[in-house]
Amino acid sequence: MSFSPDGQTIISAGDDGAVKWWNRQGQELQTLIGHNASVLSVSFSPDGQTIASASEDGTIKIWDTSGRLLTTLEGHSASVLSVSFSPDGQTIISAGSDK
Numbered sequence: 001m002s003f004s005p006d007g008q009t010i011i012s013a014g015d016d017g018a019v020k021w022w023n024r025q026g027q028e029l030q031t032l033i034g035h036n037a038s039v040l041s042v043s044f045s046p047d048g049q050t051i052a053s054a055s056e057d058g059t060i061k062i063w064d065t066s067g068r069l070l071t072t073l074e075g076h077s078a079s080v081l082s083v084s085f086s087p088d089g090q091t092i093i094s095a096g097s098d099k
Helices: none
Strands: 010-013 020-025 028-033 039-044 050-055 059-064 069-074 078-085 090-096
Touching: 010 039, 010 050, 020 039, 050 078, 059 078, 059 090
Parallel strands: 039 078
Antiparallel strands: 010 020, 020 028, 039 050, 050 059, 059 069, 078 090
């Protein structure tokens, strides 16, 4: 789970392969579908304009705030356990069970 930089919305990772976007009142705003397995980690970019999601399917997906899939990053040979943006938002770091 991750709060947006302005603290007004939350994204959550799901066992169903979806990333869900919520407001602070608990209303679902959007569902991002694209992973083929459980989503294990989500992160907002520092400017709040991009979301990264990491999955057991071995991929990282990058989304814009309209819910459009921008790209899929492949490189892990097993589950991606965690993903995070650098403070300037230009780099993404990930950790996977492939060591």
